Amino acid sequence: MCSDREDSTVQGSHRWVAVSLLVALAVVVSGVAGPVTAQTQDAGPRDSDGFAQQSTPENATGTAEAANNSTARHVNPDNATDEETISELERVLAERLSGRLNESAARLSEGEYNRAQGELDEEYADLLSKYAEIEAERGNEELASEFERAAIEQRNLTLAAQEFNETLEAYQEAKRRGDEEEARRLAHRLNNISTRANVSEDRVREAYTNLSRETDENFSEARTRVAAVEENLTSTRNEIVAAELRATRLTLTTDDSHASFVDPMRVEGRLTLPNGSAVAEREITVAVGDRRYRTQTDSEGRFQLDYRPTTLSVNASEVTVRYVPDGASVYTASNGTLPISVEQVTATVDVEERTDRAAYGEQVVARGTLSVDGRPVPNYPLSIGTGGQSFVTSQTTGEGSFSANGSLPASVPSGERPLEVESTRSDAAVAVSARGEDFVVESTPTNLTLSVRQNGSSAVATGRLTTEDGQAIEGQPVRLSVGGETVERVETDADGRYEIRVGSGDVGSPTMAAAFDGSGSNLESSRATARLADGSWSNESEANASGGIGGEEAPSGTNRLMNSLFGWLFGSEGGGGGGSEFGDEPRDFTGVGIVAVVLASGWFLVRRLRSRRENETNDVEEETESEDTSETESPTAVFTADELLERGRVEQAIRLAYRSVQTAVTPMLDGSRRRQTHRQFYRACRRSGIAPQDDLDTLIETYEVAVYGEQTDDAGRVHEAVEAAQRLVRQFREDDAE
Structure with a gap:
């Protein structure tokens, strides 16, 4: 229970946020009306609380923000509530997410596939992350999940529609050439693509229905459009299948x-x-x-x-x-x-080779066989880990042998730990649970850096978490505090780096500290501190040459406030003259509408309340999965994929084969981007005509099933795909030699 003093502090903070919101609104509204001059402006009629009334601004779609078209009362700061501000932020974010979904459906129905995908790109993800955080505060994560599901399935439907039409063109070309075998192969592909599209369309419409029921957004037109796209694909598919194939x-x-x-x-x-x-x-x-x-x-x-x-x-x-x-x-x-x-039976695991000791990032190896009453268990997925934590998966070969090799994650506590081999499914017909001999998990010292750059009235704290030998540590929480009070917690990225923006309201102390708590892991804790002295921030142990107050010319007045608000909300550098998506010059927000300020102020409120709660409790940070950012393989690496297959690492083998071919072929594709989805890469290869179609089809189809579908249990199919990849790489190496 909070003390009277604590309760008063919270109320005062809430009141301060409400006042900040009102001031920001007043600044923007007066900016909309015209530039502020030294002359006293007519504030208009005042209400009984002494607060000026202003005309209700229009939102992004041109509709009135409130039912009253002429005036809207300002809220007295003493009566303002956090719920009102957060509800407005929630509403506007839901409106923007819905707008993008609707626009994507419109572009899809017109066959503008790239634009349809673009509506659901990084900006949609950024809006969704903010919306999800608000819904989490309210204990209502389902709505954010529905927005995410709608976007995922609509992207899948868009990709399927694009692939269907490209395959249809190839089918029509095969018919013109009189290549009936190729036409049948493409007919099968059209059948499969249409089936995938049907599943995605069903899921999109279900998500739209749920969102319409739980929000005020209208998805009726989007539902009609995606249904029409799917019906068109199905109709075309049925005609071709009837002409080319015989039902069984x-x-x-x-x-x-x-x-x-x-x-x-x-x-x-x-x-x-x-x-x-x-x-x-x-x-x-x-x-x-x-x-x-x-x-x-x-x-x-x-x-x-x-x-x-x-x-x-x-x-x-x-x-x-x-x-x-x-x-x-x-x-x-x-x-x-x-x-x-x-009837479930229990398999016997015979571990023939294993790692004795390992530290963070080092390889843990386990090799052995899986059998039931002496009969090898083929193509069985296994999980190797300790204490219920899996850090490597493998799959047995057709002869029941397995070879697992993976990096030790930070989450495994240091000390003696049993090496466990288990099934990836507890309800499987073959049960696997084997506790092996202990291996030693060594602790690893860490190094955390902190650099502070003043950015107008706010500041940006950056740094990096590494091991003592400089290895980046990804996905670990770093807590930033100012004057002993927690401001924000973030996770390190793939390079071990973090960045935290500190609002002007939090830069009130000459001491800033970043801390990594390694409790419960095999990483040792570390800490870095920066102090404000003589007008510049410096690290206690080493001078900070990259930051300092006055390092950038800060905008003043309204623009500084708006830069800070936009930085909090949209993740841009904000403030100062720093570059951002809005350009390299200081931004002039004098005419920005009221919706942006409500969004920014509400977002600030959500983050401020969250920081306070985190400072009062020891809640466990939620872990997030990061996208695979593995480096591209050398083309010749494909010739080691056979060894992976022999060791039962089926998925790793097909991944290696695909990346090797992608590396070999991409430089020959005009205008090709470095990173593409497997389907974008496939389409680029087909357009260029530089790769044999059969080998390319075998590789891409097997890769898609193994990586994005249900885990493949057909090692023979993967072996064929690896051989196809090796032929492709040989061909392009010979072409280079010529």
Whole structure:
């Protein structure tokens, strides 16, 4: 419970924020009316509390901010509430997010795919992060999740539509050439793309429905547009499939629905055309749940196989059986289901080699075999870690062997720890849980730096967290305090760096400190302090040559206030004459509308309240996942992918193969960006015509399934993709030599 003094302090802070908001509003409103001069302006009529009334400004869409079109009463600071300010900020952010979703849907419906994606780029993510923080303050994270889901699925739908139309052009070109085999292969691809688009469209419309119900935003037109896009893809797909492919029917039976890895279920099936004619004497691929099998149909189209579940859930009551046609087959896929009762069995892990001791960032290795009653468990995903923390995953080979190799993360506490090999799924048909011998996790000293640059009336604190030998430490919390009071907490980036902007209201002490708390990890704590002396900030142990008061010419009056507000809200450098997305010159915000000030002031309020709570409690910081920023592989690295496959590292092998080809081919693609999605890279290669289509298709399709879909259990398919990648790299190396 807060003391009277603490409660008074909080109320005073809230009142100060309300007054700041009103002052900022008054400055902007007077700026909208015209430049301020030394003459006294007519403040207009005053209300009973003595506060001037102003005309209600219009928001970004030109509609009145309040129902009263002429005047709006200012709020008395004594009566202003934090909830009013935060609610306004929440409303405006939701409006901007919704506007971008609607505009993206409009661009998608017009076939303007790049513009549709652009509406959901980094700016959308920045707005969403601010909205999510406000919703988290209110305990309502679901709305932010819906905005995120809508954007993700709409991007997926846009990519699918773009890929569909490009593939359609290739299909039409194959038909003109008379290449029927290529046309069938592309027909299969169109079928698959359309299926993906259908799933994304369903999810987008569901997210729109939820957002419409929980907010005041209207998504009816966007729903209509995405539905029309999906209907057009489906209609075109149906026409092509009917012209190129023959539908199949899969009939399934089993004598006993009980199944375990040691006691398999016998699956009997028959593959026919809709008229009953058999798909006879063909080698086919049949997927049963989590496994794939190559089998042969007889003269009546019949086949049989023994299904041994590995990762299928023990709670499953039925299992899906699918006929998977080859790329250029004249037949379409078909599927059915069988009842199943799964009995879980426990596998034996034999660790043949392991790491004895490791420190942060060093490699932890575990090699061994996985079996049940002496039978190897193939293509099984494993997790290696300690204390419930997984820091490397692997997959067994077809012979049940595995080789895991990963870096030790900071989150594993120092000391003696057991090396644990477990299943990535607790409910799998094959259970794995093995506690190995202890290995030693060594503690690592750290070094934290702090540099402060004065930026007008505010300041920017930057620094870096590294090990003693200079290795960057990513994703660790750094707490900045001014005069002993916590101002902000941030996480270090991939280079170990952090940056914190300190508002003018917090720069009231000559001492600023940054601290990293390594408690509960294998990293030792560290701290850095900067002091304000003789008009400049300097580190206690080393003079700070990069900062200092007066280092930049600061704007004055209204522009300084607005620069600070825009810096807090939009993440720009803010203040001073520093460069930003708005240009290198000091920004003039005299005519900025009222909405921007409400956003900025509300955002400041949210951050200020959060900082106070963090200073009063020891809440655990929430960890976030960072995007993979691995360096591009050398093209010749693809020839080591076979070794990864032999060690059971299927996903790592296909990633290596893809990156190697991308590195070899990208310099030959005109106007190609360094970093592209795999589908953007694929389309660029197809447009240029410099890569053999079959090898490129094999690589990209396998990469997509392994990395973005369900984890592949088909090591043979990945092996084919690796061989395709090696052929591509050889070709481009020979081209370079010529």
